[in-house]
Each structure stands twice: as structure tokens, then as C-alpha cells.
Amino acid sequence: MATSAEVTARAPAKVNLELVVGALRPDGYHDLATVFQAVALADDVTARPARDEASDDVTVTVSGPQAAAVPLDGSNLAVRAARLLAAHTGLDARVHLHIHKEIPVAGGMAGGSADAAAALVACDALWGTGLSRDELRALAAELGSDVPFSLLGGTAVGTGRGERLTPALARGDHHWVIALAARGLPTPAVYRELDRLRGRRVLPEPRVSDRLMQALRSGNAEALGAALANDLQPAACSLAPELERTLALGASCGALGGIVAGSGPTVAFLVRGPEQAMDLSVSLAASGQVGDVRRTHGPVPGARIVEPGRG
Numbered sequence: 001m002a003t004s005a006e007v008t009a010r011a012p013a014k015v016n017l018e019l020v021v022g023a024l025r026p027d028g029y030h031d032l033a034t035v036f037q038a039v040a041l042a043d044d045v046t047a048r049p050a051r052d053e054a055s056d057d058v059t060v061t062v063s064g065p066q067a068a069a070v071p072l073d074g075s076n077l078a079v080r081a082a083r084l085l086a087a088h089t090g091l092d093a094r095v096h097l098h099i100h101k102e103i104p105v106a107g108g109m110a111g112g113s114a115d116a117a118a119a120l121v122a123c124d125a126l127w128g129t130g131l132s133r134d135e136l137r138a139l140a141a142e143l144g145s146d147v148p149f150s151l152l153g154g155t156a157v158g159t160g161r162g163e164r165l166t167p168a169l170a171r172g173d174h175h176w177v178i179a180l181a182a183r184g185l186p187t188p189a190v191y192r193e194l195d196r197l198r199g200r201r202v203l204p205e206p207r208v209s210d211r212l213m214q215a216l217r218s219g220n221a222e223a224l225g226a227a228l229a230n231d232l233q234p235a236a237c238s239l240a241p242e243l244e245r246t247l248a249l250g251a252s253c254g255a256l257g258g259i260v261a262g263s264g265p266t267v268a269f270l271v272r273g274p275e276q277a278m279d280l281s282v283s284l285a286a287s288g289q290v291g292d293v294r295r296t297h298g299p300v301p302g303a304r305i306v307e308p309g310r311g
Ligand code: C5P
Pocket: 028, 029, 030, 031, 032, 143, 144, 145, 146, 160, 161, 162, 187, 188, 189, 191
């Protein structure tokens, strides 16, 4: 039986409309400048008090198409988020989390980060911590570079390692076709490959392009499609060469733009509207080149409380 002591939060996946990667820092991260857009593909995290008196910690279950690929131990970002929030507030961490997963796992769309952001919001409400949005954002940044954006949502510029955010002026609703790969790519491996490909090149401080920001302000989807850019794309394609073919297929089907999503291997295509989205989905699925296809749109809000169940 569902009790009132159960809270579900939903957090979106993201696409990096532009991702400019700077130098490797002494702490192992790269300075970057990026423009995030939150899309309607989302994970739900339901938090409820643990029933088992013997359990003194966080437990987790997962449902959804790729549930089997999600770790159930302390490496799960939602579990880490609940533990961090409990440690920060001095509250009892005994909670059960259920993740309904729609965002591709290890796909470059910040699925793990979305789970962390949703767990923070759900546990915060369940426990009535009264933390400010700023305090939650600081905890989010401890959990991962993309977690603060999963909280914020919308369209935003990220700097630092991606965790320093400024909302961006953006007009319009954008339609995306997402081509899922048959396998995941670990983010650290893609950054390492980028460093290898770049060698000892001296890099300027990363900044997002005026072209992309103008395209966002105008709401012109053609201009936005032409301005999509991702420095991690050559590295992702080097590790997963089949991505080149997926990108070429999208271009030949008339997508306004195509880009490897974050560190990949998911590929995101910007299209004119729902009709072109349907046509491109059919072509991608028929090609046999991609694992699966999703249609989505953005921008959408960041992590927020929703009624349980999807719909
Ligand atoms: O912050 P997060 O845990 O999501 O980062 C995962 C990995 O991605 C890092 O350990 C690092 O190897 C790489 N990364 C990076 N520079 C960034 C963000 C992530 O090198 N700005």
C-alpha cells in the first residue's frame, strides 16, 4: 500500500548542445565550457522509509528497459546522494529508493546524475530537511559534474568541470531523436582518449561560441542544428567507430544537426518537428545500426516532485 510517506522525483536527461573541453587539471578533471539542454527523457526515483528494521542504510531497486545495467551497491549515484544528504543533515539514512530508468545507461546523457538529483529532491522532501536550493546544489556538485544541471534543468551554460551554471536565454521547443548504442562508453575513458588524441597541444581557456548562443536566443532550429559541437566527439568515435556511420545516416535523412551526446555513445539528432522525428526514427531503426531509438524534446525543468507512476 502506498503511504503518504513516499515521494517520487523525476529528473531529466541532458544533451550538450556545445561541449568545449580545455586542459586536464591537476585534480584529474578537465576545464570545460558547455551548453546543457534538459530533455523529456527522464528517470523517476521514489523514496520511502525502509521497512526492514535491521537495515540501517539505503537500499535500491531498479525497473525499466536497461535496469539490469544499473549497479545496486554503494556505487549507485542515487544511493550516494541519499547517504550524502543524510550525512550532511545528521538524519537517519534508512530509506528505500526505487529507480524507474528510461535514460540510457552509460550513454552520455547524465542518467546517473539524473538519479542522484532525483534522489536528493525525493529524500529532501521525505525527510523534510528544509535545505535551500543552493545547499542542495552544493551537495549535487560533490556527487558529480553533471548533477547540478540535473537539478536546474532548462538550458544553461556550464563552466568549471560543468558544475558552475548560468541559465541561458533560449527560445522555442526543440525536437530530438536519440539513437542509443548497443553498448555504453565510460566517461573517464572518453576523456582519456581525447587527451591521447590531442597530445601535448596547448589549449585556450574553453568558451562557448557566440554562434550557438545566438541560435538559442533566436529559437531558429536550423541555426542551432548547424552550431551543435562537441570536442569529445572525435574521442567517442575513436573508441566506437560505428558512431560515424550513425551520424552520417542522420545527416543523409535530413536531420538539422547530429552530435554525440556528451561522452557518448548515444547520438542526438535535432529535427524540425514531430513528423521529421518519426521519419528519422524509422530510418535509424530500419538501418540496424543502432541499439534503440527514442524521440524527445527540450528544454524541460530540472528534478522535481511528481505523482508516482509514469504518464
Ligand atoms: O564528475 P563525474 O564523476 O561525472 O566525472 C566522471 C569522470 O569524467 C571524471 O572522473 C573524469 O575522468 C571525467 N571528467 C573530466 N572533466 C570533466 C568532467 C568529467 O575529465 N569536466
